[in-house]
């Protein structure tokens with residue numbers, strides 16, 4: 289369970305997260321929406337322990353991700369909005385993920401295959417030379433293969449073609465029913481049929497929180 293209490297984050301004098309309270313139960317599929325600059329990515333960074341907030345608390349299964357990030361990250365995977373410009377080859381990136389998270393290479397390869405990306409064909413390529421959609425597929429496959437209890441996705445389908453998007457959604461529907469999934473997206477249609485809760489943010493506040 290993710291438990292967020294009275295979380296406030298400011299950048300300079302600008303309040304980005306405004307005394308936010310939010311509980312996400314195990315197994316929930318949550319979409320976080322809101323206009324550009326509403327604070328969605330900032331909230332995700334805070335959950336991942338990447339950002340120290342000014343006040344309030346976050347607990348992930350009773351672990352504070354700022355104090356014990358390594359332990360908190362055992363339960364969390366993350367697919368970022370902007371893939372990092374890594375010089376590592378796809379194979380090296382997979383090896384890194386395997387060594388740091390006990391992921392199985394066959395799992396990664398299978399998810400890539402399901403998303404129509406051939407590991408055989410692409411594994412020697414530097415990650416930064418892949419197309420935007422291919423990068424996204426690699427990051428999605430790495431996150432899914434970790435099989436962590438909670439997976440956070442920041443605009444995961446933004447670079448995917450319609451077929452890959454459908455395949456991604458089908459994988460989540462068939463294999464990740466019991467996981468906690470948290471998406472940031474501007475479009476409900478992107479994650480329709482998966483999410484059961486929609487949260488809308490505006491200027492650092494939760495302005496709507498509804499079951500769907």
Ligand SMILES: Nc1ncnc2c1ncn2[C@@H]1O[C@H](COP(=O)(O)OP(=O)(O)OP(=O)(O)O)[C@@H](O)[C@H]1O
Pocket residue numbers: 299304322323324325326327328329330331
């Ligand atoms: N490191 C930073 N330093 C200063 N301001 C920041 C920083 N990171 C984010 N902000 C500001 O915080 C606000 C919220 O940004 P955030 O990225 O959380 O928005 P978002 O809801 O994810 O937007 P988008 O839909 O555009 O991705 C913005 O006004 C942004 O300029």
